[in-house]
Amino acid sequence: xxxxxxxxxxxxxxxxxxxxxxxxxxxxxxxxxSELVMIMGDSGCGKTTLISLLxxxxxxxxxxxxxxxxxxxxxxxxxxxxxxxxxxxxxxxFHLLPYLTALENVMxxxxxxxxxxxxxxxxxxxxxxxVGLSDRLLHRPxxxxxxxxxxxxxxxxxxxxxxxxxxxxxxxxxxxxxSDNLMSLIQELRQEHQTTVAIVTxxxxxxxxxxxxxxxxxxxxIAE
Amino acid sequence: MKTLFLxxxxxxxxxxxxxxxxxxxxxxxxxxxxxxxxxxxxxxxxYVESTGADVWISAEGSGGAFIGFSLVVxxxxxxxxxxxxxxxxxxxxxxxxxxxxxxxxxxxxxxxVGYKLGQLGGPKRAIEGRMFTASNFEDxxxxxxxxxEVVVDEKMGLEIGEQITLGDExxxxxxxxxxxxxxxxxxxxxxxxxxxxKLLLGNTPHVNMMIAKVNENxxxxxxxxxxxxxxxxETRTLQQTVGNIIEYYVDEPMKAVQFLRVMLWLxxxxxxxxxxxxxxxxxxxxxxxxxxxxxxNRYVMTLLLKQVALTSAVGVILGLILSYVxxxxxxxxxxxxxxESIIVASISFLVCCGSGYLAARRAITVDPMIAFRGEx
Numbered sequence: 001x002x003x004x005x006x007x008x009x010x011x012x013x014x015x016x017x018x019x020x021x022x023x024x025x026x027x028x029x030x031x032x033x034s035e036l037v038m039i040m041g042d043s044g045c046g047k048t049t050l051i052s053l054l055x056x057x058x059x060x061x062x063x064x065x066x067x068x069x070x071x072x073x074x075x076x077x078x079x080x081x082x083x084x085x086x087x088x089x090x091x092x093x094f095h096l097l098p099y100l101t102a103l104e105n106v107m108x109x110x111x112x113x114x115x116x117x118x119x120x121x122x123x124x125x126x127x128x129x130x131v132g133l134s135d136r137l138l139h140r141p142x143x144x145x146x147x148x149x150x151x152x153x154x155x156x157x158x159x160x161x162x163x164x165x166x167x168x169x170x171x172x173x174x175x176x177x178x179s180d181n182l183m184s185l186i187q188e189l190r191q192e193h194q195t196t197v198a199i200v201t202x203x204x205x206x207x208x209x210x211x212x213x214x215x216x217x218x219x220x221x222i223a224e
Numbered sequence: 225m226k227t228l229f230l231x232x233x234x235x236x237x238x239x240x241x242x243x244x245x246x247x248x249x250x251x252x253x254x255x256x257x258x259x260x261x262x263x264x265x266x267x268x269x270x271y272v273e274s275t276g277a278d279v280w281i282s283a284e285g286s287g288g289a290f291i292g293f294s295l296v297v298x299x300x301x302x303x304x305x306x307x308x309x310x311x312x313x314x315x316x317x318x319x320x321x322x323x324x325x326x327x328x329x330x331x332x333x334x335x336x337v338g339y340k341l342g343q344l345g346g347p348k349r350a351i352e353g354r355m356f357t358a359s360n361f362e363d364x365x366x367x368x369x370x371x372x373e374v375v376v377d378e379k380m381g382l383e384i385g386e387q388i389t390l391g392d393e394x395x396x397x398x399x400x401x402x403x404x405x406x407x408x409x410x411x412x413x414x415x416x417x418x419x420x421x422k423l424l425l426g427n428t429p430h431v432n433m434m435i436a437k438v439n440e441n442x443x444x445x446x447x448x449x450x451x452x453x454x455x456x457x458e459t460r461t462l463q464q465t466v467g468n469i470i471e472y473y474v475d476e477p478m479k480a481v482q483f484l485r486v487m488l489w490l491x492x493x494x495x496x497x498x499x500x501x502x503x504x505x506x507x508x509x510x511x512x513x514x515x516x517x518x519x520x521n522r523y524v525m526t527l528l529l530k531q532v533a534l535t536s537a538v539g540v541i542l543g544l545i546l547s548y549v550x551x552x553x554x555x556x557x558x559x560x561x562x563x564e565s566i567i568v569a570s571i572s573f574l575v576c577c578g579s580g581y582l583a584a585r586r587a588i589t590v591d592p593m594i595a596f597r598g599e600x
Contacts, residue, residue: 057512058591058594080521080523081518081520083518095516097232097510112519112520112523
């Protein structure tokens with residue numbers, strides 16, 4: 001399978017002087033097309049930082065990233081184009097816009113990609129129906145449960161048909177039943193949309209869903 | 225989604241309303257303070273101009289007409305009326321003195337204007353009732369006393385025939401004038417100069433000043449300079465007198481208010497800027513999310529600036545409306561200049577938008593991950 005995401009020598013530090021923390025230390029990583037990769041490790045090992053770098057929402061201090069074979073250069077490229085055309089992001093705390101309905105939260109991603117409103121509404125409805133929220137289209141995030149919010153978040157991530165979806169602890173705020181349901185849904189969506197998925201989790205019970213597991217410790221990959 | 229900024233504002237309507245109200249109150253305060261001072265200046269100028277005089281003659285060293293305690297003797301009148309450059313017999317005595325008459329049992333601040341009826345210094349006719357009985361100023365006979373009569377401003381609410389007490393004497397209201405009040409709506413009581421001398425100056429033959437008209441063939445400043453050279457008197461033009469009276473009755477006593485106004489301007493600028501800045505910074509998480517799902521910096525900036533502009537515009541417009549409403553309803557004369565309103569409104573709007581822009585720029589220049597963690 002061709003590599004959809006590649007990172008070489010990725011390094012990220014936070015803080016300055018004596019307080020500097022090396023969150024990611026010279027990491028090389030490859031994620032292949034259509035695979036479901038899980039990045040696991042203890043809290044603070046750098047999992048979230050790593051997918052933030054790969055997902056182009058955080059700029060590395062050193063190293064190179066290639067998405068879909070194209071090099072990513074934050075200093076020369078408009079990163080917003082890469083984010084909306086090639087990447088979908090699912091956050092631990094959902095990060096839905098509170099003033100928009102579920103439908104609008106999915107549509108906004110397509111609106112940013114200048115999709116026509118009718119087309120965006122139709123696709124958003126379709127995606128929300130696929131994630132089992134056809135009866136929650138006009139509900140605001142405050143009116144949805146944690147599991148429902150996370151499904152909206154997945155639908156939003158899929159909206160622009162990204163090459164890869166990065167999910168940061170998507171089950172952290174869900175109970176075990178909701179977690180299982182969400183993982184089943186992710187598997188279904190991955191099959192249907194042929195999307196590569198990289199999930200950060202420390203939930204050992206999710207291991208069985210992964211094609212490949214990357215184990216991290218202290219900002220480094222220690223096992224695959 | 226063209227209405228995204230409106231949806232956000234509707235969702236956070238309490239905050240939007242509070243921000244707009246903050247801007248409204250600050251703008252109203254600035255405009256009203258300025259309006260009070262403008263009103264005082266206009267009222268001071270109005271009376272001086274209403275006299276119709278071109279030159280104002282007061283005692284040497286007094287600082288000018290209306291300023292401090294300036295008494296001149298009546299004998300100067302003959303000298304002035306015969307002098308070159310002045311309209312013959314236009315020189316007229318004028319008493320302009322602060323007093324506290326008892327009106328309907330209440331001590332009231334007022335200014336007594338004593339002048340010769342038909343001459344410069346006060347109204348020539350009443351809008352209701354009649355003018356006071358005139359004395360024969362040049363040939364005053366104690367055995368033939370002039371009645372204590374006064375003409376008051378209609379805003380005082382006094383009725384014709386009503387009596388007020390000035391010193392120990394009862395003075396009868398015989399007529400009314402229209403809208404001629406002094407600084408801070410202090411009412412003017414117009415009476416015969418002889419009565420004013422008797423009631424306020426212990427019946428001495430002094431007046432506060434002489435006023436006169438300049439012959440139209442002579443330039444006023446030159447005539448004023450010519451008379452100013454006499455050692456015992458000082459002579460000022462209308463413009464100089466207006467300047468003096470505004471300085472004495474408005475600018476000097478209102479120095480603290482001016483200072484307060486400048487401080488309020490600064491505070492308003494900082495507060496309005498801070499409100500907008502903090503409101504924007506609190507949206508950094510949302511900015512991070514929008515950027516993470518593919519929003520370009522320009523999209524986010526436009527979204528935020530639309531919100532700031534709309535909130536500021538509402539606050540500014542409400543502030544303008546409120547200040548004009550308060551100006552009308554105020555118990556004293558308040559005059560807000562249109563140009564001043566536009567300047568205050570524009571500066572406030574620009575400060576709001578500028579602060580919003582700075583905060584938004586700060587939020588959009590960091591990585592989305594940093595922004596939605598609120599670590600900026």
